[in-house]
Amino acid sequence: MRPPADPPVDTDPTAPPQLSVVVPMFDEEAVIGMFVDRLRPVLDDLGQSYEVVVVDDGSRDTTPALLEKARRDWPQLRVVRLRANAGHQAALSAGLMRARGAWVATIDADLQDPPETIAGMLTAARERSADVVYGVRNDRTTDSLFKRHTANAYYRMIRRLVGHHVPADAGDFRLMSRATVDAVNRLPAQNRVLRLVIPALGFPSAQVEYRREERAAGTTKYPLSRMIRLTVDSLTGFSIAPLRLATWFGLGGAVVTALLLALAVVAFLTDHTLPGWTSTFVVVAAVGAIQLLCLGLLGEYVGRLYTQLQGRPTYHIAYDSADEADRSNQ
Known part of the structure; x- marks a missing residue:
């Protein structure tokens, strides 16, 4: 020195x-x-x-x-x-x-x-x-x-x-x-x-x-894990965009469900209904994934509120x- x-x-x-x-x-x-x-x-x-x-x-x-x-x-x-x-x-x-x-x-x-x-x-x-x-x-x-x-x-x-x-x-x-x-x-x-x-x-x-x-x-x-944590803190601490993303996912899911319902009705009326395990599995899995993502986003915000209320x-x-x-x- x-x-x-x-x-x-x-x-x-x-x-x-x-x-x-x-x-x-x-x-x-x-x-x-x-x-x-x-x-x-x-x-x-x-x-x-x-x-x-x-x-x-x-x-x-x-x-x-x-x-x-x-x-x-x-x-x-x-x-x-x-x-x-x-x-x-x-x-x-x-x-x-x-x-x-x-x-x-x-x-x-x-x-x-x-x-x-x-x-x-x-x-x-x-x-x-x-x-x-x-x-x-x-x-x-x-x-x-x-x-x-x-x-x-x-x-x-x-x-x-x-x-x-x-x-x-x-x-x-x-x-x-x-x-x-x-x-x-x-x-x-x-x-x-x-x-x-x-x-x-x-x-x-x-x-x-x-x-x-x-x-x-x-x-x-600052390994990758801390970079990801910083990104999550940045998003959930300064923007409600992820919550809006969850809302848009919900609206998008509603639109897709309506379209699938319309297609199912048309197929039934024209006698073109076929058993479709694969399509059913994909739709259920997709909807479940979106729901879990939305719950995860909500959980991040609720967790921040909980931590804030604790005042530690x-x-x-x-x-x-x-x-x-x-x-x-x-």
């Missing part, structure tokens, strides 16, 4: 920092050193007070130990540890709740989103009077073909169903004003997808484009190094 640099000058040590950088981490021992070496020079060169809020999302490897080691050499590094793995979006929410900066940036630790872009985001926010600056990927050639196609399909579907206010190819790399963060923190936390929640606020926004890089080290923490927190804070520092200073 690089030698520790002098902290930015701050006239009031008790004042909140000008910038907070929230970083969710889960089993990232392979990339922590590289991430610190990339991020710290960028923030030191900004010439303003800052903090880096790393949310350890229940890591099972040496991530906690490496973070504590890095914190001894980097005073602005703050570690928030969750009691158990709560998921990427929950870890981001925990970081936003704990961040104190006038501006808050969120970035993953895998270095696919370049930390150097944060400086450009701050400039864009101030020059364009924007509350939110989205990092938009204009080059995804480092992603696999499958990843590019599925991501493109996801954003096209979401923009069509939720609205075109959702920026395409903008993940969770963004900069937000304190007003935006406060608005997000006041919203219910269950199963929320921040890449859709924040555009829905309608705050003035801007975009900064960048090239998505390859993961610096380690393995992805999506994460539990086990440790915050800032709290420990405050106790030691008392």
Whole structure:
């Protein structure tokens, strides 16, 4: 790691920092050193007070130990540890709740989103009077073909169903004003997808484009199963289109049933009735499949309502190094 640099000058040590950088981490021992070496020079060169809020999302490897080691050499590094793995979006929410900066940036630790872009985001926010600056990927050639196609399909579907206010190819790399963060923190936390929640606020926004890089080290923490879960949460949390799809299935089934009934009557009147086990089986199976699909869609929405009514927190804070520092200073 690089030698520790002098902290930015701050006239009031008790004042909140000008910038907070929230970083969710889960089993990232392979990339922590590289991430610190990339991020710290960028923030030191900004010439303003800052903090880096790393949310350890229940890591099972040496991530906690490496973070504590890095914190001894980097005073602005703050570690928030969750009691158990709560998921990427929950870890981001925990970081936003704990961040104190006038501006808050969120970035993953895998270095696919370049930390150097944060400086450009701050400039864009101030020059364009924007509350939110989205990092938009204009080059995804480092992603696999499958990843590019599925991501493109996801954003096209979401923009069509939720609205075109959702920026395409903008993940969770963004900069937000304190007003935006406060608005997000006041919203219910269950199963929320921040890449859709924040555009829905309608705050003035801007975009900064960048090239998505390859993961610096380690393995992805977003396998296909989590991508599917994210898609389901996005659809059921921000659109009633699936419920309308169930309605259209029902109407379509009614039309098909009416046509089949008419054909059956005509066949009976013209004495062309034949025993048709195959056709009967296909119709019954098709209707059953549609009914199960509609019930599944309804179940997703009912499940979200049930979870919301329970009011259970999506994460539990086990440790915050800032709290420990405050106790030691008392």
